[in-house]
Amino acid sequence: MIENLVIVESPAKAKTIEKFLGKDFQVKSSFGHIRDLAKKNLGIEIENDYQPKYIVPDDKKAVVKDLKKLAKEAKLVWLASDEDREGEAIAWHLMKELDLDPKKTKRIVFHEITKEAIQKAIKNPRSIDENLVNAQQARRVLDRLVGFELSPVLWKKVKPSLSAGRVQSVAVKLLVEREREVLNFKSESFFKFTGFFNTKEKSELKADIAKKIKSPDAAKELLEKCKTADFKVSNVVKKPGKKSPAAPFTTSTLQQEASRKLGFSVAQTMAIAQKLYESGKITYMRTDSVNLSTMAIGSAKNVILNEFGEKYLQTRNFKTKSKGAQEAHEAIRPTFIENQTVSGTDREKRLYDLIWKRTIASQMSDAQLEKTTITIDISNDENKFVANGEVLKFDGFLKVYIESTDEENEEETKGLLPAVKVGEKLDYKSIQAVERFTHYPPRYTEASLVKKLEELGIGRPSTYAPTISTIQNRGYVVKEDRPGRERKYSLLLLKGNQINETTKTETTGAEKNKLFPNDIGMVVNDFLTDNFEDILNYNFTASVEEEFDQIANGKTGWSKMIDKFYKPFHKNVEDTLETSSRSVGERVLGDDPKTGKPVTAKIGPYGPMVQIGSKDDEEKPRFASLQRGQLLETITLEEALELFKLPRELGTYEDKKVVVSIGRFGPYVRHDSKFVSLKKEDNPYKIELDRAIELIEEKREKDRKKTIKVFDEEPELQILNGRWGPYISYKKKNFRIPKGTDAEKLTLEQCRDIIEGNSKSEKKTKAKKTTTKKAKTKSKKKS
């Protein structure tokens, strides 16, 4: 017999709370939502006032069964899910699904997991807030309607299996628009002047001209003037400055800093944080709150006093800046701030260290600075040289933590400037004018995209990482490195009354771990923005959020709000299906000089391609796939024609032709009707016969080693050596050999057992099938 059953969302949380509450309370977890809309069709009865059809998903059946049993036995059930829209809905679903007696059920909330907070919550129960639940139902139904009506339009008009949604489609749009800004950016060059001066005290003073000098001629002219000019210090300004620490981590800021400082992807960060959370080392990692509990501030205070002394202490309460924050939890912080380090893997330690430092720094003193600006006049020109210096007077929080930025050209660290007096004359040692270039806005990283989405109020802490994965899995976007290109720039140097001009080279535009939209992402984005402008609007989420708030405040009925949205939306879907044509991003590039036929680029059944001629021609059109880094919207006729230079005949080997081409699985060499894939470093347009023969021989050698064992009585069954070690091939199907078995010693009987066992487990679960599928499409794209 249980006195009290408390239900929270997370098992780790349940464990902690149970300790606070004592033996009269049993604390269990619902593992998030326990019900969802039925997956078949819409799961919504449109004609019946948008009545949702809720079901318990398969993976939640056991949880529900368990909770139901305990709830029956308990005298009182306490629904302690989070204090936000989703949490309220979870409590409501539990109420319904577990068939709880309202007289025996209480709803409680707390947003920090401390003994006091929980005991206080137990003393102040309330009932379920139906309005807030309705706001969640509206959110859920709207997302389902948008996702499940838009995606099928894409299947028909662009390509099967694509997806669209309120969050992911906007994420892709941000990337596509940024990419176009980059592609259309016209870089301009200018000259940046830097002077090195001697002061009276024989030290060097470095100063810049802030104005960008536009042309080489103007730069030369100004340098000429400098030859004969007098340089005089016209102003020295010293003023104090300060820097304040950043707020403690939320999900989004943790992802950003872990990306910048530790190089983790957002998914990695979340997986590592989850481990730290489960082992009780940090507080909950999916949060939009910057708030710390009074207890946490207290422990931080003690740590700072012990480690750094009173001068370094300055406790603060931070307020959230982000739109739509629901603040059901605390900020992400160490559970026990006294623990400066923790046990665990290297990555866990590093992430914990980051969280510890950020938390401690947030309660430390401002850093005090002294900023110095020295202005130097040029006697025969209006431009001025300016030197900026910064001296740290007191380090404060900088002792433990410095926040990083996304800016690519990090400003040089400014140090102490030499002492000069106003009116002092300076001689130049040298003055240089370096050609610089304006730079396009930076492409997004995973983390900077999350930051942008959060600013727009789109997505939630629990969905940032999955959204980033989805848009990559759908092929809308790739995360990759791209090499830069060489660029020449000129350098004018004035020294010893002589001006020298030199040309130098540098690499520019190299990208690391950036998100690039693919052609399919661009085509889908254009199709959606053309036809469903409202939903792709950056303010769509913000405006529906306002309406959800109205529902939460009891000012609107939820189905009324949905109806107002759905009627015109659904009509738009039907009109688009009827009137818009297929969208494959087709562009006409020009005419093929050899045949005079038109050359076009578009998305084909196997990805972006170029084509000579059309399918109505007598002769079949020729096709070629675009290469990595090429885009439908930027490819030129010349680049397209280059792609048709395959297949190439390299010559003959052993009296048979050797041909190189690109197929479905990447570049290959064909010889004697056998195919050999090219290696990464081989270029199909440049490869020569010698190298091709080398590859053919390599493949032959591998094939020789391939067969481990065959059985005379069963020729269809073979033990082979593959990419992932030995395996059994039988009737065109492959079977894994269990770990630790010696493949060479397997008997026919054992092989049959393995085949039997595998085909049974193959049928096991549906989830397994889908993962296999995903993995396959992934490896296809890579090859």
Added chain:
DNA sequence: CAGTGAGCGAGCTTCCGCTTGACTT
């Protein structure tokens, strides 16, 4: 490992937000 083409077949794909496993290909 196998496979190297350019829309037949039948049926499936898909959303966002809560939460953690059970899977390795």
